[in-house]
Amino acid sequence: MDREFLNCLNSNNLTDLRISSKQIALRIIGILEKFKNEELPNDVLDLLKSKSTCISFLKRSLYFEECNLNELNNAKTVFSQWNLEDFIIASNSLENFNRVISKYKSLEEIPKNKEKWLLNHLKSFQYFDGILTKELQNQIKSKKVLTRPKILKKEVKVDLISLSTINRNNFLRVCLVQFDFNLSKTFPYKLEDKDRIREKIMKSLTIAKEN
Secondary structure (H helix, E strand, O other): OHHHHHHHHOOOOHHHHHHHHHHHHHHHHHHHHHHHOOOOOHHHHHHHHHHHHHHHHHHHHHOOOOOOHHHHHHHHHHHHHOOOHHHHHHHHHHHHHHHHHOOOOOHHHOOHHHHHHHHHHOHHHHHHOHHHHHHHHHHHHHHOOOOOOOOOOOOOOOOOOOHHHOOHHHOOOOOOOOOOOOEOOOOOOOEOOHHHHHHHHHHHHHHHHHO
16 A cells, blocks of 8 residues: 555646545555554554544545544644654645645646645655554554463472571572552653652662661
């Protein structure tokens, strides 16, 4: 589909672009439905939905249908959470594309020089091709939920050791330290309050060394 999408963006005129964009929009909807059946994290699905939103926005613009800017802005928010600056730039280009083409009532009314400008304005939109798909695939591979493991019934053997037989120089004292920490809600997950956690770890090690 990515190759078809690139060919779509390289259309020589808006009429061809309109036909191709409709086909791509239908393909991405099918892919989205397929991934809905996968056990994927919500933020990964949001990224895929955002790609679908942008492609659908392009198609609706070319067919002079009503476009929801709020949905496009939500897609930009998702891209921002993933630190995908290139995709935000592409989304802004798409918004400008819609603003210009919506001044006309049909493709036939658009002057040739303006048509050329509109086609060139979508160059940054090429970031939505295989680069984004590859990003999705990498995240899916790394974040796919594993199936519940099988519980293997195995007899546990316990060896009792008398404390009197333990040499004082051959045992290790163990201390458990409880850490209260939070992770960021979106991928890539990051530790919050790093300095506080680091300070607590160092303090625990110092206490352990002194005792």
